[in-house]
Amino acid sequence: MSIKPARTRIAPSPTGHMHLGTARTALYDYLLAKKTGGQFILRIEDTDIKRTVPGAEQEIMDGLRWLGLEYDEGPDVGGAYGPYRQTERREIYQHHAKILIDNKSAYPCFCTPDKLEKTRQEQMKRKENPHYDGACRVLTPEDAAKRIANGETYTVRFKTPKEGVTIAHDHLRGDIATENNQLNDYVLLKSDGLPTYHLAAIVDDHEMQITHVLRGSEWLGTFPLHVNIVRAFGWEEPIWIHLSVFLKPSGKGKMSKRETAQAMKDGYSIFIKDMQELGFTPEGVMNWSALMGWGVAEDDVMTIDQMVERFSIDGLTPSPAAINFQKLDHFNATHIRLFTTEDLAARLKPYFTCEGLNVNDNVLLKIVPLLRERLVTLDDCLAFGSFFFREDVTPNPEDLVAKGLDAAQSAEIARRAYQILAAQPDISHERCEPPLRAYVEESGLNVNQVFGILRAAITGQKVSPPLFESMEIIGREKCLQRLESAIRILEKI
RNA sequence: GCCCCCAUCGUCUAGUGGCCCAGGACGAAGCCCUCUCAAGGCUUAAACCGGGAUUCGAAUUCCCGUGGGGGCACCA
Secondary structure (H helix, E strand, C coil): CCCCCCEEEECCCCCCCCEHHHHHHHHHHHHHHHHHCCEEEECECCCCHHHCCCCHHHHHHHHHHHHCCCCCEECCCECCCCCCEHHHHHHHHHHHHHHHHHCCCEEEECCCHHHHHHHHHHHHHCCCCCCCCCHHHHCCHHHHHHHHHCCCCCEEEECCCCCCEEEEEECCCEEEEEEHHHCCCCEEECCCCCECHHHHHHHHHHHCCCCEEEEEHHHCCCHHHHHHHHHHHCCCCCEEEEECCEECCCCCCCCCHHHHHHHHHCCCCCEHHHHHHCCCCHHHHHHHHHCCCECCCCCCCCCHHHHHHHCCHHHECCCCEECCHHHHHHHHHHHHHHCCHHHHHHHHHHHHHHCCCCCCHHHHHHHHHHHHCCCCCCCHHHHHHHHHHCCCCCCCHHHHCCCCCCHHHHHHHHHHHHHHHHCCCCCCHHHHHHHHHHHHHHHCCCHHHHHHHHHHHHHCCCCCCCHHHHHHHHCHHHHHHHHHHHHHHHHHC
C-alpha cells in the first residue's frame, strides 16, 4: 500500500518559553511526516510584534533539535516554500486579503478600536454576545476605496455569511456544525498591515502545501472561520486534527502560573528548556508526551523511530489529558536504562564536569553500569556517583556509626575491615567480599552494620552503588586512605 | 451569558455491537531477591458518569441530563 507523503508543520509563536504542548504537536507532526515519507516544517508565527520576545524563536529551534525533531524546512534551514517567518511574508497576506475583498468575501473596516470597545460594552449590557456590528460591511466599494485613498487606517474583515450553517470536518471529531450567526466578522488583516492568525495560517498552509493541520483544541472555536476562508479562496482543505489540551495534574483546568511554579518546586516543568536542565532526556520526554493523546495498547516504551513505525493519526484521542509527572519519571528512567554505556557516559559527563569534578573517562565508563539503574534523571548521577571523582570524601560522622553500636565499636569494626582489605593482593570485589563476609559471620554482626560503615567511609554517603564494585573502581590506595580517615573520625567521637 | 468540544481504574489509555464478570502502563499495596538505594520477578486492590432509547445482545449506536474542558480580541 502506498501512502501519500504528508507535509506537516509546527507553527509556534515566539512569545515565550517553548512548552510541552508545542513539543507534543511537533512530535505528532514529525511522526506523520516521517511515517509517510513527507516533510516536517517549522514556521514562525510572529505577526503579533508586541508579544514577540527576543530569543523565543531560538529557543523553539533549539528545543525541537534537542527533542530530536529535526525539521526539513524552516527559517534557519530554508526550503522551497519560504520564507518561514510570517513577518517576512507581509505582501503575500496583503495580496490574499485583496483577493478576498475582490471576490466579496472580505471588506475593509474603518472602525476604531475605541468605537469597537464601546459597542462591545453596550452589547454586553444588553446581554448580547459581543460581536462586530457590521457597520463597515455595508460600505460600497467606492466609498471604501475613497477612504483608503484619503489615508484612513483600516483593517480587513472576513464577511461571514449571516445565515446558514458551516460544517467543518475534524479527523478525530467528525463534522462540527456551527450556526453562522454565531460567527463574527473576524479581522483578517490588522491596521498595521500584518495579518491575524486566521489569514496568515490559512494562506501559509495552502502556500506551503500542508496536507495535515495538527493544532490545539483552542482553535476549535474559530475552526469554522478557517474553513470558510479556505473555501472563499476556493482551495482544497487540509485534513484538520484538533488535539486535546493538557490539564494540570489534578485534571481541573489548564496549567496555570501557580501549578507551573509548584511543578518546578517538585523538580518538574512544562517548559522544554527546563526539562533539559532538570536532567530529563529527549527520549523520556517524547515517549511520555506521545502517550498523552495517543493510544497505544501495549509495549508503550518506544524510541522516536519506533514511534514512527507505529504511528497513525487514527490512534490520536480527542479528550483532554491530565499531566502526570510521575509517569515522566518512569519513562525517563526507563530510557536511561536502555542507553548504551558509551551513550549514557557521554550524557552524564557534563553533569560531573559542571560540578568542577575531574572526569577520567575510563572511570566514567566503569561507573555507568553501576549508576544506570539508579538514575531517574541524568543529574541524579551527581548524588550517586560524584565520590568516584573526588580526592577524598567527608562522611557524616553519625553515618559511620553502625546501627545498634557505638562509635568505639564501629571504629573497631573499621580497623578490622582495614586489616582485611590491606591484606588482600588486590581490591577486586571477588577478592574482598568473601573475607569481609566471613568476618561478619564470625563477629556475629550483620552485613548492614559492617558494610554500612564501609559504605559511609569509602563513598561518604549513606546510599551508594554496590559497595565492592565501587571500591574496585576507586582503587586500593584511595579506599584504604578513606577508611583510615574514617577511623580517625570515629576515634574522636 | 452564548457557542463548541470531551467523558473507561487516582492518572495516561486499549476497546469501533457478541472475543470484556473490560486489557496494558504509571502510581499504590504485598511478597521474593538483596550490602544501602535502585533495578528485576510475582501477586493484589482499582474503572465503563447517570437516565432513557435502538438491538436477541451495548463500554461500544442515538437522545436527554450531569460533570469537565476550551473559546467568544486589530493574541496566537
